[in-house]
Each structure stands twice: as structure tokens, then as C-alpha cells.
Amino acid sequence: MKDSQMGLECSLADKCALxxxxxxxxxxxxxxxxxxxxxxxxxxxxxxxxxxxVIAGILAAVAAFEAFDADNDPHGEHDCAVLEVGGIIVIWRVDYYDLAMSFGSDDPADPSVTTRVLTIKLGEEY
Incomplete structure (x- = not known):
């Protein structure tokens, strides 16, 4: 089977693993x-x-966020979103680092080699 996005040959098992x-x-x-x-x-x-x-409300809204769709979550990883909390535009994002936080993680699916960092910012700070 050919993966149309990547132009790579892969099996159905590879798709399931992904x-x-x-x-x-x-x-x-x-x-x-x-x-x-x-x-x-x-x-x-x-x-x-x-x-x-206000901070508590923002943290609660980020924790409760479930409105993932193809537009805001194209990779299905629930790693970023924009929301409005009390009239304030908030952006949150999860990034993946190695355990020393020096480089990106080699495998974000493996918590034994990954430090997750969730950053919350104002829309105007983007």
C-alpha cells in the first residue's frame, strides 16, 4: 500500500502501528x-x-478541552488548541523533549525517554 502523504510503501500493520x-x-x-x-x-x-x-479558569478550560477535530488536531495527538476563556484567547501546546530537556524527544510515545511540556499563552503572545 502506498501512503499518499509520505509517498512511502507501507503495510496495513504499519498503518495500525502509526x-x-x-x-x-x-x-x-x-x-x-x-x-x-x-x-x-x-x-x-x-x-x-x-x-x-482567571488563571484557575484558564487551567480548568485547558483541562476540560475536548473539541479536537481535523482542523485543530490533524495528527490526532491532542497536542495544541486555541480556546476562548472569559473573552480571553488562550493557546496551549504540548512539546516533547528528551529527559535532559536539551533536545527534542526521539519518541514522544515513550514517557521513559520524553519530558512533556504543556505551554499556555495568550493569543496576543503568539
């Missing part, structure tokens, strides 16, 4: 976003400057 890998990455990202476990949270200066009630 889907499973994407699902695992999405599960790990969802766990970090919902529970705060499995990585680190970072907020920009714009978010940090807001009052605690």
Missing part, C-alpha cells in the same frame, strides 16, 4: 493536560500576570 502510536501520544498529552501529571506546565508572563481566579 495509529496506535498517535493514540498513545494523545493519551499521554490528555493525561498531562487533565491531571498535571506526566510532564511540566509552563505559562507565559501574560498568563502569570493575571489574577489567580
Amino acid at each position: 495509529g496506535s502510536r498517535q493514540q498513545r501520544i494523545a493519551q499521554l498529552n490528555d493525561s498531562l493536560r487533565r491531571t498535571g501529571h506526566g510532564g511540566r506546565f509552563v505559562m507565559t508572563a501574560g498568563i502569570a500576570a493575571m489574577n489567580a481566579t
